[in-house]
Structure formats: structure tokens, C-alpha cells
Amino acid sequence: MDDLNSTNRKLPFGIKLPAKVVWTKRTKSDLRTGLLFLSPWLIGFFAFTLYPMVVCFFFSFNNYKTKRAPARIGLQNYRDLLVDEKFWIALNNTMYMVIIAVPLGLFASFLCAILLNLKVRGQAFYRVVYFLPSIVPTVAGTILFLWLLNPQVGLVNTLLDRIGIDGPNWMADPNWSKPALILLGMWGMGGTIIIYLSGLQDVPQSLLEAAELDGANWFQRLWHITIPMVSPITLFNLITGMIGMFQYFAQAYVVGGGDNLGRPLDSTLFYSVYLYQNAFLFLKMGYASAMAWILFIIILIFTLLLLKVSDRFTYYAG
């Protein structure tokens, strides 16, 4: 794309657009070829993402169930959601996971990555061990965890009992069901650890050595060099983790066993679970569509907010 003018206009978040495009025959031909190569993704995007999103937006203003024609009801679905107690419970549960599980997961992943970055004997073995849980299928991992957290015969409570702690009822107790799911999530954080690990290996040794020569101790090197240098990775993990957590579904579905979604006492009724219930069990597609759009807007706001705030704590070398 030589013909594209190299003078760039600045857009937010570092996106650059060419100031002026000169439409020569070559440019047009390149564009056609480019679009053709992109077409598998473009077709997929338009047919399976954009079109459903637009239709979903339309349905959110309709009383639409499944087959019968949608009936226009304006903002009624949104108004009903505002007074729907379960909607707020689901949103509250989801926010709990986003606010607690995501930062906790990031912190634990970073800590593990630092440990796995240490040049010790058996380093490769430890890396494999920490990564393995993340390739266990979600359903199998969740069922395994349900057994580990079984209050009577589970390993966790047995170990707690050995040190004199009376373990909680975990998934049967509404106060402990979400912490139990957070533990389950942290068990499978191998993917995040790998990303952090690659980031840690990109931290220039020269900086660390210079700091060491200047008398900086381990913590000072970590705080002033390593953490700022991996901050773009932290931002990436934070945003993807947050988006994933807003859409938290599979583990809660397995724990609920299909018929008992949200149990005990709606403590595992997450946003996507309630959305699924409305769409596929209660056949309230219009209502579920409104929920989907609210979730989209919430995620969008949080992502933009994080990107905006990230300027203050993210350091892009070079």
C-alpha cells in the first residue's frame, strides 16, 4: 500500500489513519485483493456477529419470543429489567466476580509468572504443571472442583480440618459459592501466566542489571522496572479477563446442573446465566436481547474507561 499517504491523523488509543488516500488503479486493485483475502472473516463477521447484533438490538424493543412476529413495545423490556429483582441480583453477582476475581486472578498469575521465571532446576516441569489445568475442559475441571470442595469428603476441607479449621459448605453456602468459583477460576489461570511469562522475558536485562548496580533491591527492581515494563500486558489481561468475567457462564451452568441454575439462593445467578434462562427456558427473546445490549454497553463502558485510565499506569517502551 505504497500509495497511502504516510501523514497520519491521530485517533484515540493510538489508532492512526492516513490523512488522504489517492485512489489510483493500483490502490483500487490492492483494495479488492485485500478485501477478497479478508472475505472469509468479513462474511463471518457480517453474517454471524454484526447481523445478529443488529437483529438483537431490534428485538430488544419488541415482545419477541420465538416464531410469532415481534410486537413493538418500545422501551418496555428495558423498563421491566430495571424493576426485575433477579436482573439486579445477576448483575450484582457478576460485578462481584469482575471486581474481586479479575484483580485477584491477575495478581496470582503475575506472582506465579515471576516464580516460574526464576532460573531454578526443573523450571520447564513447573511451567507445564501450572499450565496443565488450563487445558482441562471447563466442564471436567468444574466437576473435579466440586469434588475437591465437597465439605465432607473433599480434599480442601480435609486439609483445613488437619490444621484445625472447620471448612465451609462451599457450593451449598450462598456466602461461599462465589469464592469457590473464584478458586476454580484461579486454578485455570495458565493462559494468563504464559502471557505474563512472555512479558517478563521481554523486560530488558540491562535495566535490571543497571538498577542492581545502583543498589536497588529485588522489590525495588520489581516495583520500578518489572511492573511498569509488563504494564501493557497487565492492561491486556485486565481487559480480556474483565470481558470474560462479564460473560461468565459455563462453570455456573455446570454447578447449577441445568435445572438448579443460580443455586444456592441465587448466589451463582450470573448475568449470562439469567440471560440464557430468559432466552432458552422462558422463551423471552426480546427481554434477553435487551439484557444482551445492556451487557454490551456495560462492557463497552468499562473497556473504554480502562483504556482511558490506562494511560496513567501503562508504559509502552519505545
Next chain:
Amino acid sequence: MNKKLFRILSIVLLASMLLSACGNAGGGSVSDEQKVLRVWIQWGDNPQQIQTLFDKYTAETGIKVEVTAPIEQDKILPALTGSTPPDVLILSGGDLAKSFYKEGLVDELSGAIKTGNIDMADMFEAPLSQCRQGDLILCLPWGTDAYALFWNKDLFEAAGLDPEKPPSTMEELVEYADKLTVIAADGTIEQIGFIPNHSWSHTDLYVRNFGGFWYSDDGSALTVNSQPMIDAMTWQQQFFTKYGVDNIQSFSSGFGEYGSPDAPFYAGKVAMMVEGEWQVGPNFIPALKPELNYGVAAFPPPADHPERAGTIVNQGTAVVIPSGAKDKDASAKLLAWMMSPAIVAEEFCFNANLPTSRKAAEDPCFKELGPKFQVFVDLMSSPNAYAVLTTPISLELNDAMGTAEERILLTGTDPKTELDAIQAEFEPKFKEAMK
């Protein structure tokens, strides 16, 4: 690459993709060469056995039947709204049939019953009632379940109770449960007499024994906060109040898995339970704990209503014909074949479930399942046999009632307050749905 050739290839590729996408993805329900009917079953532990059963239809008629089982609910919905729904759909219960009919996804079955010449008088009224909506019949019950009281005779004997005499009233059941509950010195439960929501909720059975349900008998009114509902919840709540919620939950959490030899009733941790007929069939107690010394009887009525003895509540598979099925006559004939007493007997003897056909119930194969199974078969003819009534809002209402039941039992909230709130929330939804 030659530009023209590149363009032509691209167009051909796109066209072929479009054509394949618009084509009959299901392979067609009916072809001129050989008819193929597709049967989807939401429930289905043993798909191969069900396919073998339907192969008999192929042998009789030459029409091939493809069975898919089990099938998830979120796959059923797109199929029913799409262009190639199954020809016959077997749902786990009547509740979805009502929702689907309301949306025009399944047919009312009077026409199919006539076409298939189905003998409706042969059908037990209780399971059929879960398919009725006024004068309409929206599904046909194929097999059904019923619940009764199971008691461990050895534990009865150890507690000084007559092992051959189960409680005869709900009040007596509470007394027996106390005698059968063993509390350790540290206050934890070692053995429990009875947990009212053991395995899952049995409010439907209790509320019938208290003389009501959460709908009026004709299904035209919502009665969630009626006195029988309040009584049923209060009766269950007493067990949790007495033994302690944390105590029961901690004790229950160590139970072995359902359908394993360590299941709590098999392991002698629970002395009495409400369970279904399949437990006495060859795949459960006789296979998993053959030495278990237990009895089965109808759940007892309240002391002041002995006329309610023999109360059961049926709930089971419901067969529907999708409105988009290609050949309705073929679907109707297959439905009639499925409902024939011989097929009902074969399928449900094999699975140790209850038949919905009176003639099928007389088949000797059910007697071969043993006298305990016969208790359930006999209860099918009880004057107090009911079904879980369903309406288009059943799934949403059941979910709300499930949460309310949890609150009542686990947090001790007032049953009337909880049920009043549900009645107020669902009354308008019910009226809207029944229009």
C-alpha cells in the same frame, strides 16, 4: 493468477457456499425414494436402545426412523423455529409443550389423534392432564414417573419402629423422622430420618396431600399463595428448623452421588425418602445395593384427611408434533405407533418407568419388575392420582418457586410472605399467557 479466472472462481465459491447453506441441511424428512422420520428425545439415557425400538417401526412400515437422544433444550428451539424440525419431539415434561404451543412451534394434537386412531380412553387421566389446556391436547404422555415413600427397614428396627409399618400420616412421618435421626455428641448429624427436598423438590407431592396445587385443578387460575401451598412449605420447613440448616447442609454435602452405591438412602444415612419408581427397577437399588432391606408405600396423607391416601403426582415424557414437521400424517402415524400398548409396555418395562396406557400397565413384564414396582403401577389407578399441571409460564414460575423454596427452607423466611410475592409477580404474567 489471471484476474478473470480469479473472479470467476470467487463467484463460484461464494455461490456454492450460499447454495449449501440454503440447502436442506437435515437431509430431508421425507424423500420420494425412502421416507425418513426424525425423532428427537430430550431425555434419553440409552439412545441405542431407543433406536432399536424405533427400528421395529421401520421393519413394520419400511419408513426409516432416525433417533437423536438426548438433545439439549437450546438446540430444540432453533430446530423448531427453523425449516427442518424433527417429525416427532419427545420432551421431558408438559411444561415446554405449553410454551411451545403458545409460540406456534408445536401442533394441537386432536387431528393427529384422529389420523392415528389413538385410543384416548386407554390413557391414564393423570399423566394426560399435564398435556391438556382447556379442551386442547398439546402433547401425549408416553411414559411417566410417580413418587412414593421409601423406608429403610433395618434403620426402623434399630430405632425401635416396626419395620413393616411405614408412617400412616404426615404427622407420624415427622415423629418417625425424629426417632430415626441420630445426632452425635458434637451436635452434628450422623443419620437423618427424612429430608423433605432430598435429591430435588417434592413440593408437588406435599401440596397435593394438603389438598391443592399452585394452579387450580382446571389450570385456569394461579394459586401459589393458597393455604395448601403455605401448609406444604411450612411442613417442610419444620425439618430444617428442628435439625438446623447448617447441620443438614453439612451432612448432605457428604452424600454419595445419586445413582451410586454410596447414595445416602442406600448407605443408611437417610432412613426415609421420597423417590420415583425407577429406584426399584433393575438399574438402581437391585443393581447398586441388592442387599438393601427397604419398603415402598404411597406417601401418607395428613391425619385429618385420610381420604387423600394413595396420592401420587405424575410427571413424565410428553410427545409433541412440531408445527413445521413436513409430513403431518406420517408424524401422526408414528405417534400412534408409539402410543400403542405393546410399544409403551416394551419401552417402559425396559427402563422401569410407568406406562401411561392402561392396557400396557397390565403387561406381565411390569409384574416381573417385582412387587415394589407394582406399588407404583397400582397407584396409577388411585383416585388421588394427579399430574404436575403445566402452563406456558411453568418454567419461569417453577424457577421462582424453587428460589422461594430455598429461602423458606434454608433461611427460614415466612412461607406466606414468599408465596404472596410470587403470586403478585406472576398473576399478570399468567393472565397474559393464558389469553
